[in-house]
Amino acid sequence: MSISHHHTASGRPLRVSPAWVGGAGSARHEDLLPVREAVWVWSVRRYARLALWALPAAALLYGWTTLGIDTPPGPLVVMLAANWLSLIAMIALAGLLAGTRTRRSAVAGLLLGLAGFVLTLPLAALPADTVAAGSPLTPGQLRTVEVVAAAAVGAGWVLLGWAVFRSRLVNPADGVLLMLAAAAIGAGAHAQRPLPTVGALLLLAAGTGLAWTAGRLLPKH
Structure with missing residues (x-):
């Protein structure tokens, strides 16, 4: 044979x-x-394309919390879920931009965002103007830490939006929307209700555009 x-x-x-x-x-x-x-490279790009859909999902959850509607899980659970999805999307976006000329800005934005989320998580469950037992920080100092954490997350998204804008890989308009969303959400923490909702809508538009465009990308290799 x-x-x-x-x-x-x-x-x-x-x-x-x-x-x-x-x-x-x-x-x-x-x-x-x-x-x-x-x-x-193919595995990283495939993860990034799929995980970017976490960004519009996070925007929907965050926008829901800005409407002041009571939900059965409570606003804390919804906000933690939104932050978790945002972190996944931030890692995915940095991975997608790792092979572009703006990878340094993307990595810097990712590191700033991670630092902000790490600072935010221990403070999320604390009521306003209170400190945890044994904490060496005063309520005023905790408020300062909260502002620094929010600024770090916002700066991370701004750097990622700038990286998207200059990467020539996806639609640059999505980068502009991402930077505007970061500014609106960051300022919305100290503003009245319409501004945080506008920031969530901008984040939804940017996240949907990025996820849709990334899903149609063909790898170079």
Whole structure:
């Protein structure tokens, strides 16, 4: 029994993985990637494309909290869920921009956002003008920490929006909307009700645009 050059001895199709992927026909490997790195890049981009849908979901939850409507889980649970989804979207957006010329701005925005979320989480469950037992901080100092945390999150989103605007990878208008949303949400923490709702709507528009555009991107390698 003869064995085909395209099948193994068991009759299964023979699968050959090339050592390099990229521009076919090139004699040099300067523009090519090893297969293991190409698979890693593809995995990161696939995660980023899917996880970016967490941003419009976070915007919807945040917008719901700004309307003052009572929900069965309570506003704290909804706000924590919104922050969690925002953090996932922030990581996804930084991963999507990792291969662009604005990766430094994206990484800086991600680090600032992570720092802000880490500071926000311990303060989320505390009632206003109160401190936890054994805390060395006064209520005034806790208020300052809360403002710093909100500013860090807002600055992180502004840097990510700037990275989106200059990346030439997705629609630059989404970057502008993201920066406006960060400014509106950050200022909305110390303003009356219409401004936070406007910020949530801007974030919803930016998140939907980014997730839709990223889902249609084709990888270079």
